[in-house]
Amino acid sequence: MPDQPRYYINDTGTGNTLNLSHMRVIQMVADSLRYWAGETHIDGFRFDLGTILAREANGFDNQSGFLKACCQDPELRTVKLIAEPWDCGPGGYQVGAFPPGWAEWNDKFRDTVRDYWRGEAPASAMAPRLCASGDVFNRRGRKPWASINFLTAHDGFTLGDLVSYNDKHNEANGEGNLDGHSDNRSWNCGAEGPTEDEVVNTLRSRQMRNFLATLLLSQGTPMLLAGDEFARTQQGNNNAYCQDNQINWVDWDLKEENAAQIQFVQKLTALRHTYPILRRTRFLTGVYNEELGVKDVTWVNASGAEMKPEEWADLNMQCFGMLIDGRAQPTGIRKRGEEVTLLMVFNAYHDLVEFTLPETVGGS
Numbered sequence: 001m002p003d004q005p006r007y008y009i010n011d012t013g014t015g016n017t018l019n020l021s022h023m024r025v026i027q028m029v030a031d032s033l034r035y036w037a038g039e040t041h042i043d044g045f046r047f048d049l050g051t052i053l054a055r056e057a058n059g060f061d062n063q064s065g066f067l068k069a070c071c072q073d074p075e076l077r078t079v080k081l082i083a084e085p086w087d088c089g090p091g092g093y094q095v096g097a098f099p100p101g102w103a104e105w106n107d108k109f110r111d112t113v114r115d116y117w118r119g120e121a122p123a124s125a126m127a128p129r130l131c132a133s134g135d136v137f138n139r140r141g142r143k144p145w146a147s148i149n150f151l152t153a154h155d156g157f158t159l160g161d162l163v164s165y166n167d168k169h170n171e172a173n174g175e176g177n178l179d180g181h182s183d184n185r186s187w188n189c190g191a192e193g194p195t196e197d198e199v200v201n202t203l204r205s206r207q208m209r210n211f212l213a214t215l216l217l218s219q220g221t222p223m224l225l226a227g228d229e230f231a232r233t234q235q236g237n238n239n240a241y242c243q244d245n246q247i248n249w250v251d252w253d254l255k256e257e258n259a260a261q262i263q264f265v266q267k268l269t270a271l272r273h274t275y276p277i278l279r280r281t282r283f284l285t286g287v288y289n290e291e292l293g294v295k296d297v298t299w300v301n302a303s304g305a306e307m308k309p310e311e312w313a314d315l316n317m318q319c320f321g322m323l324i325d326g327r328a329q330p331t332g333i334r335k336r337g338e339e340v341t342l343l344m345v346f347n348a349y350h351d352l353v354e355f356t357l358p359e360t361v362g363g364s
Contacts, residue, residue: 011089012049020066021056030069030076037079044080049087050104051094059091062099071101082148096136102146103221106133109149114162114185117210117348123320124312126346127299130322132220134283144283147220151211152228155181156238159211160231162186163204164193169236172247180239193236209264210348216268217278217344226250229265230258277324277339281331289329292336296328304356318349323358 001007011017019025036042047053054064070076085094085104098104109129115121128135132144152159157168166188170180189203208231215222226232227250234240240248255262272278284297299307300321311317326339341360347353 011052011055011087011092013088017052020053026066026069029066030073034075037075044082046082048084050083050085051087051092060094062097067099071099077101100140100142103148104146106147106149108133108136109147110151111185113151113214117207118187119318119348122313122315123317130218131284131297134285138283143281144219145221148223149215149218149220150223151215152225157184157186158225158232158234159208159228160233161236163207164188165236166192168238170239172237173239173242184238208261212265213268216272219280219284229262230255231261275340275342277326277342291334292329294325294327294336296325298323300358302353302355304358319347319353321345
């Protein structure tokens with residue numbers, strides 16, 4: 001630290017910050033990555049507190065020496081490079097600021113989708129997250145895969161806990177439940193923790209399917225936390241790193257109890273694999289292409305008509321559709337696509353909604 005040379009800078013908050021502005025540190029890290037990629041065949045790396053990688057003397061710099069070293073390296077530029085784009089230092093939140101070739105954890109997707117399915121976010125907030133967050137990543141030639149969409153991670157609630165607890169329950173950590181994040185944007189569906197109430201449990205199952213479908217059918221790169229496919233729980237503990245016991249272990253017996261949810265995830269991954277339109281290489285913009293006579297995505301209300309401006313920010317507008325046109329330009333070449341046209345309907349209302357299918361070219 002400049003004013004206290006006895007102490008090291010601690011922008012990670014864990015006390016082990018590497019100085020990636022020093023050429024020998026860059027060399028050490030790059031050599032290590034090349035060894036893992038070349039000799040042990042690791043196909044990608046996720047960097048915790050990734051802003052550290054690009055910190056120079058004046059702070060975060062997306063043209064830092066290390067980021068340039070990775071982008072020009074003949075081996076490292078061919079593997080997956082994923083940043084958790086924040087750290088604890090000044091100016092540490094850098095979502096969307098990494099250069100082309102890098103992917104980033106997208107916490108905006110996590111927060112917005114969590115809010116939408118508990119009735120706290122309008123369609124206007126949800127729409128860009130379904131489109132790989134082009135408002136954040138569509139610049140400098142970056143691709144939709146740069147957005148690592150996630151709802152849960154090793155930090156925070158599991159998916160099962162996200163729909164079972166309104167509050168964190170970290171008592172077992174020995175810090176008076178003061179540790180861990182308090183802003184979880186969760187909803188317990190009517191009962192805190194495990195319950196025998198069938199109505200509550202049915203709602204929780206439906207909410208988990210809502211989350212899983214949103215994650216795996218959105219544009220961008222989906223990241224699924226191990227165990228979420230069968231509703232793993234940490235008993236409401238959202239800071240379980242310190243627990244080497246049943247709280248933090250994966251209980252594989254749950255895969256029998258929640259086999260239906262596993263099958264649902266398998267169907268979703270099959271859909272994503274079958275239909276390339278769910279993993280486009282161009283950002284969806286909703287802009288009408290006059291040359292091709294196509295709009296790549298159209299947003300519709302429950303009557304099947306295009307969304308009106310006043311409906312976008314209305315929290316009572318809890319059901320809307322996303323129509324992705326398979327004729328939209330799929331690459332940089334100006335020609336029509338030949339994919340299927342796909343309609344996805346999102347209904348966060350508590351009951352059934354009668355939805356009129358919109359008219360489409362070639363539709364029935």
